[in-house]
Amino acid sequence: MVQRPRPQPEDPRTFQLGQIQRRFKPDVSEDDDATVMVLKMSPSDPDFPYEIEALECSLRILNTYPESGKPSLRVLNKDIPRGFQINIERGFDLIVSSAPEATLLGLMNRLDRQLESILSGEMAETIKIVTHRGVEPTTAPAQVPKANTVSVPPPAAQKPLQPSLPAFTSQQKFDAQAKRQSNARQLEARFGKLQFFSKAPDGYSYTLPLDSPKRTTWPAPLQSLRSFTLLLPEVYPLEPTAIILNSDSMEARNIEQAFQRHSADGLDTTLTQQVNYLTQHIKEFAIRQPSLDVGNTPSAPTLPSAPNDSPETTQKSPQTKSLSREVDEKSHIKVIPRPPEWAVSGDHDGSDSDSDEYSHDSGDETEGSAYADEETHQPASAPAERGILLSFPQLELHGIELMELTTLNITVKCERCKDTSDIERLRNNTQGDSSGMREHSCKKCANALAIGFRADLIHASSVRAGYLDLDGCTVIDMLPR
Numbered sequence: 001m002v003q004r005p006r007p008q009p010e011d012p013r014t015f016q017l018g019q020i021q022r023r024f025k026p027d028v029s030e031d032d033d034a035t036v037m038v039l040k041m042s043p044s045d046p047d048f049p050y051e052i053e054a055l056e057c058s059l060r061i062l063n064t065y066p067e068s069g070k071p072s073l074r075v076l077n078k079d080i081p082r083g084f085q086i087n088i089e090r091g092f093d094l095i096v097s098s099a100p101e102a103t104l105l106g107l108m109n110r111l112d113r114q115l116e117s118i119l120s121g122e123m124a125e126t127i128k129i130v131t132h133r134g135v136e137p138t139t140a141p142a143q144v145p146k147a148n149t150v151s152v153p154p155p156a157a158q159k160p161l162q163p164s165l166p167a168f169t170s171q172q173k174f175d176a177q178a179k180r181q182s183n184a185r186q187l188e189a190r191f192g193k194l195q196f197f198s199k200a201p202d203g204y205s206y207t208l209p210l211d212s213p214k215r216t217t218w219p220a221p222l223q224s225l226r227s228f229t230l231l232l233p234e235v236y237p238l239e240p241t242a243i244i245l246n247s248d249s250m251e252a253r254n255i256e257q258a259f260q261r262h263s264a265d266g267l268d269t270t271l272t273q274q275v276n277y278l279t280q281h282i283k284e285f286a287i288r289q290p291s292l293d294v295g296n297t298p299s300a301p302t303l304p305s306a307p308n309d310s311p312e313t314t315q316k317s318p319q320t321k322s323l324s325r326e327v328d329e330k331s332h333i334k335v336i337p338r339p340p341e342w343a344v345s346g347d348h349d350g351s352d353s354d355s356d357e358y359s360h361d362s363g364d365e366t367e368g369s370a371y372a373d374e375e376t377h378q379p380a381s382a383p384a385e386r387g388i389l390l391s392f393p394q395l396e397l398h399g400i401e402l403m404e405l406t407t408l409n410i411t412v413k414c415e416r417c418k419d420t421s422d423i424e425r426l427r428n429n430t431q432g433d434s435s436g437m438r439e440h441s442c443k444k445c446a447n448a449l450a451i452g453f454r455a456d457l458i459h460a461s462s463v464r465a466g467y468l469d470l471d472g473c474t475v476i477d478m479l480p481r
Contacts (some may be wrong), residue, residue: 083123221249
């Protein structure tokens with residue numbers, strides 16, 4: 001059965017202008033090269049927190065639209081400060097850049113849905129133009145007259161937040177669309193049943209819960225946040241994602257910029273990985289001072305050292321110094337600092353932060369004995385310490401003496417073509433050899449993959465859940481269930 005084709009409008013520009021006229025009843029005027037519509041858009045959200053009955057704006061559409069040129073918006077509300085007017089105009093430019101295929105009515109609807117989050121940001125800065133009247137001819141000291149001031153937007157305010165979309169091939173867009181759908185399904189499976197989760201009808205933004213056991217360490221203006229908005233460009237993952245925090249604090253702006261830089265550096269990461277990284281590094285993102293140039297490559301977040309570190313514990317031993325010299329000589333060696341979430345509150349002396357005692361070459365007898373005691377108390381059936389360690393540093397056991405993972409669901413990435421695959425229901429490889437590994441083939445390049453899981457017993461003194469044995473692939477995420 002052949003589906004009847006939908007009738008296409010002969011003139012897309014006239015069709016889209018007609019939609020705006022039927023929806024908003026604007027005042028229409030014609031320029032030399034554009035059509036200008038002055039309209040009022042009332043917020044559709046019944047719980048809109050700001051005292052704005054309607055957004056008065058001027059929508060300018062070039063005569064060459066939609067073949068070339070982009071529509072622009074100018075806010076006309078006199079009761080809205082110019083700084084917030086700039087925020088709205090910038091937000092509209094960002095919406096146009098992220099959704100080039102949307103109609104004019106679709107762009108206005110998206111602006112309506114994002115109006116609250118745009119107004120919750122920090123007001124854009126404006127400059128003052130001072131009128132100079134010259135020096136009056138008099139023998140008395142010249143009196144400087146009071147300057148007439150007027151607020152105007154800075155030159156950068158007329159530019160969109162993101163550059164114009166680069167040209168991508170059809171194959172790139174096709175692959176990006178497939179990966180976008182896969183990442184979106186994974187994100188919805190992870191957060192879909194949690195409170196504060198919602199998905200925009202157009203699929204370009206998500207409202208996600210924001211929670212972490214380290215909430216008390218966040219800056220005070222952010223501790224009350226329970227959700228945030230994740231924005232997805234139309235060509236994601238070819239372009240980075242962005243977030244909006246419902247806070248007018250400087251820390252929130254630092255986090256938004258730092259997240260966008262991290263997303264630009266990790267275009268191959270999934271949405272779930274980006275959200276997890278955000279919740280784990282909010283404190284570090286908030287205290288950073290990112291550059292205003294979005295194009296600069298960001299540096300890794302600086303992790304604060306433990307407050308009770310003394311000069312004796314932070315001083316490097318001769319072995320550590322020799323290791324540093326060796327690292328300098330061999331640039332391919334990367335020393336990865338200990339993750340901050342491993343600094344469990346139950347540590348005996350708090351020295352397990354990013355200090356040099358974590359290195360085996362530091363000669364710390366106390367920590368060495370602690371590890372020796374832990375290995376001594378491990379059961380004889382504990383798996384060999386090889387492969388990729390799977391642990392839960394923040395796991396709390398109440399009334400549970402022993403716990404074991406019976407099945408494991410993970411996402412792996414092929415080492416040849418970098419395509420991802422979901423491996424479900426991995427069971428304990430009791431033999432610990434190749435006979436108990438799951439064989440799998442990459443669906444894109446048919447590369448042979450082998451995945452194995454060796455479970456370990458979890459108890460109050462050990463949060464090691466087991467080890468992963470991988471061949472031909474790397475693990476990138478653990479799937480929810």
